[in-house]
Amino acid sequence: MIHTWLTNTFGLAVPVVSAPMAGVSGGALAGAVSAAGGLGLVGFAAGRPEQLHAELETARTTAAGKAYGVGLLAWLLPGNEALLDVVVESDAALISLSFGPYAPYVEQLQAAGKLVATQVGTVDDARAALAIGVDLIVARGGEGGGHGRNDVATLPLLQAVLDAVDVPVLAAGGIGTGRGLAAVLAAGAAGAWVGTAFTVATEATTAAEAKRAITAAGLTDTTYTTVLDIGRGIPWPSEYGGRALRHPYAEKWHGREDELRADPEPMDQPAVWAGQAAGLVTAPRSAADIVRELATAETYLDAIAERMSRGTGG
Numbered sequence: 001m002i003h004t005w006l007t008n009t010f011g012l013a014v015p016v017v018s019a020p021m022a023g024v025s026g027g028a029l030a031g032a033v034s035a036a037g038g039l040g041l042v043g044f045a046a047g048r049p050e051q052l053h054a055e056l057e058t059a060r061t062t063a064a065g066k067a068y069g070v071g072l073l074a075w076l077l078p079g080n081e082a083l084l085d086v087v088v089e090s091d092a093a094l095i096s097l098s099f100g101p102y103a104p105y106v107e108q109l110q111a112a113g114k115l116v117a118t119q120v121g122t123v124d125d126a127r128a129a130l131a132i133g134v135d136l137i138v139a140r141g142g143e144g145g146g147h148g149r150n151d152v153a154t155l156p157l158l159q160a161v162l163d164a165v166d167v168p169v170l171a172a173g174g175i176g177t178g179r180g181l182a183a184v185l186a187a188g189a190a191g192a193w194v195g196t197a198f199t200v201a202t203e204a205t206t207a208a209e210a211k212r213a214i215t216a217a218g219l220t221d222t223t224y225t226t227v228l229d230i231g232r233g234i235p236w237p238s239e240y241g242g243r244a245l246r247h248p249y250a251e252k253w254h255g256r257e258d259e260l261r262a263d264p265e266p267m268d269q270p271a272v273w274a275g276q277a278a279g280l281v282t283a284p285r286s287a288a289d290i291v292r293e294l295a296t297a298e299t300y301l302d303a304i305a306e307r308m309s310r311g312t313g314g
């Protein structure tokens with residue numbers, strides 16, 4: 001077994017967090033990941049506190065005694081602080097507050113015994129997270145699915161963040177196999193934060209058509225843009241675009257965002273949020289199978305250790 005800060009802190013068998021993905025990772029997916037030995041996070045954007053409570057209850061019962069968590073979008077919290085009360089009252093162990101000003105909420109969660117994570121896209125973001133006092137920093141590269149920054153790719157960001165902070169760091173963006181998990185563990189990450197690979201899990205609430213499109217997509221079939229949010233009329237902060245499968249609407253309007261804002265055209269087909277790791281996903285599988293595939297990281301790390309010991313042994 002691989003032991004890291006992440007596995008030791010949350011009692012995991014595999015150093016993997018399934019990313020919070022609003023509309024995709026409800027309690028069923030999060031609970032299934034936790035039951036399989038990872039740490040499953042419920043993703044929640046906007047909605048009634050009762051809905052969040054119900055998802056967390058599903059996660060808790062499905063996780064069968066294992067730790068689970070939840071991720072909220074920080075830019076949507078002002079005016080929706082009741083969601084935080086639900087989180088505080090739950091037994092979710094890890095709380096992710098990402099994308100927006102999360103500092104005002106960290107103390108309340110930590111006082112309730114929760115560990116707090118945030119996703120960073122630059123070294124400046126990471127330094128700010130350290131100053132705010134989060135427990136865990138997720139270095140999220142631009143190849144990741146869904147929203148975030150697109151300034152730096154996962155591997156350079158991870159190296160720089162590991163050198164810049166002294167709290168545990170997870171890597172996110174483009175990790176979809178045991179090889180990828182092995183790579184970031186070898187670099188010094190405490191584990192991986194994986195989204196796209198879990199979008200096609202049987203337990204994910206992704207639409208069937210979107211699951212088919214993600215499994216069919218190749219490594220170069222995604223695009224990073226703000227156009228899809230403008231088209232949906234969702235006011236994400238401008239520094240956070242989103243990565244989704246190529247989309248005719250995005251191709252038409254990318255680079256003409258001001259024009260689109262001034263004279264909006266309805267979007268006729270939904271966005272399918274996914275990162276470059278879509279090219280690594282070839283078939284829908286259970287969350288447990290995806291966790292098992294990621295756990296093969298151990299084989300790759302053992303092979304390196306074996307090669308090194310043979311080298312030193314002559």
Ligand SMILES: Cc1cc2nc3c(=O)[nH]c(=O)nc-3n(C[C@H](O)[C@H](O)[C@H](O)COP(=O)(O)O)c2cc1C
Nearest residue numbers: 019021022098144145146173174194195196273275
């Ligand atoms: C479909 C989808 C929805 C997402 N929704 C959220 C969300 O609600 N909150 C959040 O913090 N991150 C969200 N993310 C981003 C993930 O937390 C994570 O940064 C990303 O999936 C990591 O890269 P990967 O997709 O290559 O594994 C989402 C990602 C995807 C693919």
